[in-house]
Amino acid sequence: MLAAASSALEDAGLRGSLLVRDLDTGRELGLEPDLLFPLASLVKVPLALDVLELAGTGELDLDEQVLIDATIRVPGATGLCRFTEPASIALSDLLYLAVAVSDDTAAEALFRLCPPEQVTRRLRSMSITDVTVRHTIGELHRSLASRLDPADAHLAQTLAIDSATQGRGHVIPQLDVSMANSGSARAMADVFERIWSGADLLPGTADRLQELLAGNLLRHRLAPDLATDAASWASKTGTFLHLRHEVGVVTHRDGGRFVVAALTESRVPATTQPVAEQTIGWVARMLHDEVRGCAGPSRTG
Numbered sequence: 001m002l003a004a005a006s007s008a009l010e011d012a013g014l015r016g017s018l019l020v021r022d023l024d025t026g027r028e029l030g031l032e033p034d035l036l037f038p039l040a041s042l043v044k045v046p047l048a049l050d051v052l053e054l055a056g057t058g059e060l061d062l063d064e065q066v067l068i069d070a071t072i073r074v075p076g077a078t079g080l081c082r083f084t085e086p087a088s089i090a091l092s093d094l095l096y097l098a099v100a101v102s103d104d105t106a107a108e109a110l111f112r113l114c115p116p117e118q119v120t121r122r123l124r125s126m127s128i129t130d131v132t133v134r135h136t137i138g139e140l141h142r143s144l145a146s147r148l149d150p151a152d153a154h155l156a157q158t159l160a161i162d163s164a165t166q167g168r169g170h171v172i173p174q175l176d177v178s179m180a181n182s183g184s185a186r187a188m189a190d191v192f193e194r195i196w197s198g199a200d201l202l203p204g205t206a207d208r209l210q211e212l213l214a215g216n217l218l219r220h221r222l223a224p225d226l227a228t229d230a231a232s233w234a235s236k237t238g239t240f241l242h243l244r245h246e247v248g249v250v251t252h253r254d255g256g257r258f259v260v261a262a263l264t265e266s267r268v269p270a271t272t273q274p275v276a277e278q279t280i281g282w283v284a285r286m287l288h289d290e291v292r293g294c295a296g297p298s299r300t301g
Contacts, residue, residue, distance in 0.1 A: 005283045012279035016264035019185040020287040023257040029291045037263040038180040040238030044098045044107050050114045050122045056202035062092040074141045079103030099212040104137045111136040126200045130187035157269035160241040185261035188247045192259045221246040225281035242266045260284050
């Protein structure tokens with residue numbers, strides 16, 4: 001089955017770090033689950049976790065109004081990124097926009113309150129060692145991709161694909177795992193497992209994060225293969241140049257809960273790749289069905 005999954009990714013022009021874990025038994029199955037990738041918007045999950053933990057200790061007030069103006073606004077397709085005038089937004093609403101709508105300006109505002117090094121310290125305090133936050137969302141918009149005309153987007157895609165080293169380095173710093181926000185499928189699965197168990201988190205943090213992730217509006221990658229009338233899906237996506245990620249938890253009507261993490265990169269220099277998106281979902285479903293139906297020791301490949 002793992003060979004078939006790997007072959008499907010290869011045929012779609014993808015390489016990925018994927019992991020499915022049964023949250024109740026710990027049984028798991030993966031493809032290169034420890035391979036590091038730049039996180040793109042997946043970084044908004046540990047960012048939101050840190051904000052909520054600080055709110056839980058009283059260091060931040062979720063009712064506080066934050067001014068969003070030209071000094072903080074970053075380019076983007078959603079939410080506050082599209083605003084043209086200053087606006088005051090409650091911290092709790094910035095959390096919703098950053099996680100459920102993947103609003104980059106909202107995330108940038110949160111990073112002003114919780115800088116990258118602080119978010120990383122939070123993860124280390126939870127014994128999560130393979131997710132590292134090194135820069136804000138604004139750094140992604142200072143990459144080559146943001147300086148090209150949309151008609152030349154394929155040039156940035158080509159550079160992203162062709163300029164990586166075997167050691168996961170890259171000419172674009174935001175794609176170099178030693179300089180970018182980075183993590184693996186296994187490490188992101190660990191983050192989501194903490195969110196669903198509440199382990200190491202203050203009361204209220206896990207419930208609020210689960211609610212935000214369940215409200216995710218970007219559901220085109222894994223939800224078509226995992227969400228049904230008998231199974232709910234809560235997740236966060238991440239997309240930047242050739243990167244296509246999603247991590248979430250599927251909860252079945254019978255009570256089964258599985259974290260599904262898929263971090264992938266494409267070698268096809270195109271922004272719109274429906275076959276790649278469909279393949280990621282199909283492979284994730286293969287792994288999920290195997291873990292849900294199998295009995296025996298965990299396996300990774």
